[in-house]
Amino acid sequence: MSKKPADKKIIITNKIRTLRFFANEMTQLELAEKAGASRQTIMALEAYKYTPSLELAFRIADVFGVPIGEVFEYIKKEENKNA
Amino acid sequence: MSYNSKKTVVSMATGILLAVIYIIYALGDRAPAPDDVKAWAVAMLIFIGIGVTAMIVIMVLFHIAFAIGIAVKENDCDDKEVERIVKSSMVEDERDKLIERKSTHIEHTFVGMGLIAALIALACAMSIVAAVHIMLGATIGGMLIGGCQNIYYHERGV
Numbered sequence: 749m750s751k752k753p754a755d756k757k758i759i760i761t762n763k764i765r766t767l768r769f770f771a772n773e774m775t776q777l778e779l780a781e782k783a784g785a786s787r788q789t790i791m792a793l794e795a796y797k798y799t800p801s802l803e804l805a806f807r808i809a810d811v812f813g814v815p816i817g818e819v820f821e822y823i824k825k826e827e828n829k830n831a
Numbered sequence: 832m833s834y835n836s837k838k839t840v841v842s843m844a845t846g847i848l849l850a851v852i853y854i855i856y857a858l859g860d861r862a863p864a865p866d867d868v869k870a871w872a873v874a875m876l877i878f879i880g881i882g883v884t885a886m887i888v889i890m891v892l893f894h895i896a897f898a899i900g901i902a903v904k905e906n907d908c909d910d911k912e913v914e915r916i917v918k919s920s921m922v923e924d925e926r927d928k929l930i931e932r933k934s935t936h937i938e939h940t941f942v943g944m945g946l947i948a949a950l951i952a953l954a955c956a957m958s959i960v961a962a963v964h965i966m967l968g969a970t971i972g973g974m975l976i977g978g979c980q981n982i983y984y985h986e987r988g989v
Binding site: 781784785786788789795801 | 833834835915916919920922923924925926927985987988989
């Protein structure tokens with residue numbers, strides 16, 4: 749039987765740190781200002797402690813001039829309910 | 832610790848201080864008679880007024896201290912850079928709003944439980960003053976629990 753979408757845990761990762769490095773070592777503060785977020789949010793994103801809204805995700809991708817898929821990616825993890 | 836966490840800690844500390852002062856007053860000799868509802872209501876209103884004023888003054892002092900703290904920490908930066916860091920720290924974005932919403936939710940739940948506890952107290956023939964104090968206690972407790980959750984989400988992630 750196929751699993752419902754709710755049975756799959758989605759982990760969203762990002763490459764913000766790498767993209768900042770290639771964007772002439774852009775600081776978290778600069779990225780925060782350009783994306784309209786706080787520096788704490790950028791720190792939380794880089795530590796995978798926060799999943800941004802679609803709007804913020806697009807704004808971050810726009811700062812780096814890349815498609816959203818190059819900044820964020822999601823990994824589907826099957827949850828073992830019997831465990 | 833982030834700006835938001837520090838702000839919450841200062842707010843909670845102020846709340847605790849005011850609650851302690853109120854408890855000292857309520858248990859002291861100057862407290863109104865246990866059945867004098869009007870006098871208790873006046874005393875509570877005065878304390879709420881003092882609390883709001885104290886919170887505004889302390890928050891102003893906190894923001895001044897926060898800006899000075901950043902200026903001292905970033906002593907190699909110029910004034911504009913320090914101002915930029917301070918402004919950036921104070922930005923309220925979607926994550927802050929989400930955390931605020933979550934902590935407010937638990938705060939409201941706690942206050943609601945306090946209301947029910949107060950009604951139960953009245954149903955058990957306790958005095959109106961006792962019921963009002965249960966609600967006041969629940970409001971302060973809710974504020975503290977909401978504050979703790981706020982700090983937790985800011986520091987550990989949401």
